[in-house]
Amino acid sequence: MLRGSAYFQSSCPSNNRIYGKTVIITGGNTGIGKEIAIDLASRGGRIIVVCRNPEKALMAVKEIKEESGSSNVYSYSMDLSSLQSIRVTAAKILEKETRIDILINNAGVMMGSYAKTVDGFESHFGVNYLGHFLFTLLLLNKMKESPNARIINVSSSKHEEGKIDFDDLNLERSYSPFIAYANSKLALILFTRELSNRLKGSSVRVYSTSPSIPTSNSPRMYSILENMVSCSGLSARRAARSQVHCAVDSDAGKYSGLHFVDCKPTIPADQALDDESAKRLWDISLNLVELCDIRQRAKNCALDKRLDGKTVIITGGNSGIGKETAIDLARRGRFSISLEIKFKIIQFEIIGARVLICCRNEEKALNAIDVIKRNSNSDNVQYYLMDLASFRSIRHAAAIILENELNIDILINNAAVMMCPFELTVDGYELQFATNHLVGKIDFENLNGEKSYSPTLAYANSKLANILFATELSRRLQGTGINVYSLHPGIVQTELVKSIESCVQRFLINSITRLFGKSATQGAQTHIYCAVNKEIGTETGFYYVNCEKVEPSKQAIDEDTAKKLWQVSLEMVGLVDYCDI
Structure with missing residues (x-):
């Protein structure tokens, strides 16, 4: 295909409607962004304009409503030159919005004098590219839940003049506003390609575009060019x-990773097609925005590990870390191959892991199954109902699993409750101790916390018990070929905080996790690492944090405490005569 030619012809733009879909547009208060907002609002979408100035945002919302005839237009304030502002705004959006279907990264600065963002990045690189990189990744998990979600990164034809100098991303050695702008737009196309590659198998599509220079306020930082743009641009x-x-276009929805000019897929400049540069820029960007690169480290260790024929059980696999773990493990297997046998093409489909999620709410289980299947491209996902607060429910679920499943290869005990008020399970045990199993300390005289109760300590004790359980179980299973691990996923943005009774504690923990915590996808990486990594397949009984083996607290490696807790636990669950490991 010749540079500049299209993959397919289509109307420009499509006449498709987007009723029920939520669209986020950065820089939607002016110029191209506002015109996009007006068009998509008139198509029935719920439009969210994101810009730095709240007053201008409200004015733009009013104008968009008037010109589109839609009242379904809203705004959020966000400064793309501040990583903290981006995190705060993303957290607000994730809290308030039930879905995100379309994200258009449109905002930017153009050809200004040398300046740096709040976080010390050259302004073009920091605002046009890096801010959108962070914003996109923070919203990505929510977008995965929407069928046929789309991400559009607005680049420029000027990317052809760009070149990523990894030794001088801030252009401190030699600065040109034209080159800085071109580099930032080249970075957006490289980001598009790498993100598209990483989202293969999911329902999210990613595109980059190069609009012609318009008549808008975009070049306000370089006033000398303002008249030139007004005269020559579209x-x-x-x-x-x-x-x-x-x-919105249906044909565009069949593809991902493409670059569009004038509504047609077009081959960008050679440097925008460099996959090695795209990967390198991705890794560097993760560090620059201080997003934990656990996912990448886990991929490096276990990228090619398949789980064909394996059965995986995940408790609490309907949300948060559990759901993200299920998506990854379900994805590790399913693929199709075609063979020509005696002049006939025969299609074979290899089914990978069979993933089973266990949770207590059937409606949530069904919703999770739909999301997991859609994002893993695997139909081999099922659920079992089980309430970890009821021994009877656990025994019933275990009996059904043993009856239905031919093999069980990986068990991930992920479900938990967190810092909830004092409550006993159906069987009379303190809820967190019974449900979850490091400041914790096992008080065998007060396991139920009835003498003195603190939700924080109860949670810590249950997690300490989990490590002691893993330590003792691994000791008893030596020589059987079954490996046992315990792990800490880190500070993760999950739904567990909903069970915290104190409004103050809930607010503080929410604030901390939003600003500094991992996403559920990142939090799941140590689970995945322990489940599939070949290098630790001969190890057992160890504790992992951030995909690395670490030493837990002293009380977590106390063998006498582990043995005593084992015996006490057998008595509690009524397995003294049944379980002899």
């Missing part, structure tokens, strides 16, 4: 067409 409405096309 209107903002025309320049918005490619972004609208990528957001």
Whole structure:
């Protein structure tokens, strides 16, 4: 295919409607962004305009409503030059919005004098690229839950003049506003390609676009060029067409990772096709925005590990870390191959892991199954109902699993409750101790916390008990070929905080996890690492944090305490005569 030619022809833009879909547009208060918002609002979408100035945002919302005839337009304030502002805004969006279907990274600065962002990055690189990189990744898990979600990164034809200098990303050695702008737009296309590659198998599509220079306020940071742009550029409405096309067109939805110009897929410059540079930029960007790169480290250790024929059971696999673990493990297997046998093409499909999630709510289980199947491209996902607060429910679920499943290869005990008020299970045990199993200390005279109760200590004790259980179980299983691990996923943004009774504690923990915590996807990586990594397949009984073996607290490696807890636990669950490991 020749550079500049299209993969397919399509109307520009499509006439498709987007009723029920939520669209987020950065820089949607002016120029191209506002025209995109007007168009998509008129198509029935719920439009969210994100920009730095709250007053301008409200004014833009009013104008978009008037011109589109839609009242379904809203705004959030966010400064793309501040990583903290991006994190705070993303957290608000994730809390308030039930879905995100389309994200259009449109905002930017253009050809200004040398300046740095709040976090010390050259302004073009920091605002146009790095801010959108962080914003996209923070919203990505929510977008995965929407069928046919789309991400559009607005680049520029000027990317052809860009070159990523990994030794001088901030252009401190030699600065040109034109090159800085071009580099930031090249970075957006490389980001598009790498993100698309990493999202293969999911329902999320990613595109980059190069609109012609419009008549808008975008070049306000370089006023000398303002008249040139006004005279030579296309209107903002025309320049918005490619972004609208990528957001709504049915044919575009069949592809991902493509670059669009004038509503047509087009081959960008050679340097924008460099996959090695795209991967390197991704890794560097993760460090720059201080997103934990646990996912990448886990992939490096276990990228090619398949789970064909394996059965995986995950408790609490309906949400958060458990669901993300299920998606990854379900994805490790299913693929199709075609063979030509005696002039006939025969299609074979290899089914990978069979993933079983256990949770107590059937409606949530069914919703989770739908999300897991859609994002893993695997139909081999099932659920069992089980309430960990009821021994009877656990025995019933275990009996059904043993009856139905031919083999069980990986068991991930993930479900938990967190810092809830004092409550006893159906069987009379303190809820967190019974449900979860490091400041904790096992008080055998007060396991139920009835003498003195603190939700924080109860949670810590239950997690300490989990490590002691893993230590003792691994000792008893030596020589059997079954490996046992315990792990800490880190501070993760999950739904566990909902069970915290104190409003103050809930607010503080929510604030900390939103600003500094991992996403559920990142939190799941140590689970995945322990489940599939070949290097630790000969080890057992160890404790892992961030995909690395670490030493837990002293009380967690007390063998006498572990043995005593084992015996006491057998008596509690009524398995003294049944279980002799």
